[in-house]
Amino acid sequence: MRLKDNDILHYALRNRKLRIGLAIIAFFMLVMLAGPLFARWEARERAGLYPSAPPNSTNWMGTTKMKEDIFSQFIFGTQSTFLIGFLAGCIGTTIGLSIGFFAGYVGGWFDELLMMLTNILLVIPSIALLIILAAYLPYRGVQIQSVIIGCTAWPWVARAVRSQTLSLKQRGFVSLARISGVSPLRIIFEDIAPNMLSYVVMVFILQFGGAILYAVALDFIGLGPTRGISLGLMMQEAFQNNALQVGYWWWFIPSGLSITLIVSGLFFLNTGLDEVFNPKLRDQ
């Protein structure tokens, strides 16, 4: 196993996609952690003297039409966008894993019931559900947005995990655990889940990236957080104020570029991990 570990680490360090992905995500981590030291204003504070000022020595990324500092917005927006990805990713992954494990392991009518629920949620376009849910809540913070997204993003996870569980359940070590008197819960978490660890990591990354995109979509159609800031909100405000047409490039480029980079970084991370864990995909 020691050997095998090193093997995986060896491929992980050599995999270019993984390295690109890690570099991008590490960069944004740095922005989130070190950025607040340099942000001199709150996201919604009147920061500059002039509205829609291009980048200058006071406002490093310029200001919005409302005289807010875009650099500060970028720092705090990145923070809350990552927070949404993380929270919603955790919620979606946890629900999806639990339902998938139990439906697959327990089987029978329990499985049928859970899968019915899952399939119903899967065919309802989740963006429609998000719109309805979001519209009913008078004011929404980043956390509420995360919960809404996480609670609607799990069905495909549940289905994929269920089918993996079904196939792992057939393996001899599950039978051996059963005739050793091990409880079903223990079998799921100690025998089945560890064998899916790489898969779980990838599911989480996909949920993370998916949640960020969903949040941007919600922000864009005006159902984002009613207070606070996020990269999606920055972009939405820029577009609403015709920044593109008027040529205020400093207003939409930081947020637009960041979103694109974060999502592609996660994508690289995911394909890279896939190649590392799955030797058949290695192209060397």
Added chain:
Amino acid sequence: MLQVEGLSKTYNKSSRARVRAVNNVSFSVEKGQIVSLIGESGSGKSTIGNMVLQLTKPSSGRILFGNQDITRQRSRSSLKEYYRKVQGVFQDPFSTFNPIFRVDRVFAILHREFFPNEAAEAWQQRVEAALLSVGLTPAAVCGAYCHQLSGGQLQRILIARALLLEAELLVADEIISMLDASTRIDVLNLLGEMRERGLSMMFVTHDLSLGYYISDRVIILYKGVMVESGNTQTVFSDPQHPYSRSLLEAVPRLDVRWDELPPRPASRHEAAMFNPDCDKGSPRMEQIGEDHWIAVRDCLPGTEL
């Protein structure tokens, strides 16, 4: 000790396709006896083994262990009680061990589940003694991962595991069919030793010669149905059911060339087996000698033999 009565299992592959994997099978295993279930692949042997191990629920029938119908008890404590006495070893040793853990985890689990009050050192000593008794060096296998050991070593570890529980009945499902020829005979002889110690065994195999070598009684299965059963010597020297005969004839013999095989005398039940009118209904076992039974189908009225 173990009595299986009218056991059947039907798998619902989908809402329409159904597989009758096991059909009305009855037999018993006495203390210290090795009973072989012999049949080609897909004949339902593993399904029977799994039902005895309570890994699969029977569709109908009873499994009595010590006069208690175990298909009716559902509680976890009674299940655990049962697994103290009835244990299994499976076909593929490499899938029986979880690849991401060390092999001695199977002993740690037994300790936790069955002997939580035993001190760690005392338990470790018992584990080592059990490993020695199946011909393994404890230091060589403890701490290893399953891909670092041979199939024969892994199966021995599992037999040692059953010994630690002091199991009374072992369900051995094709446990040597995936081993190298050189280690097969060792594991087989180990099973013989276990019997000397009073362990009963359900020995599942598709290999007639293995069944002959080890067992006291044999049960020949065909598509989930018992076709012939009885004392090993009797069944192998005088098979009566056409299916058992064809199975035995399919075994190449070392002493006779195929063109020198004597023509075999017709079985008195052959006509009934191949008469299409007699092909309806479930077969029933008919006694044709002391501990020798074969399946016959009841013919429709008017087609009496």
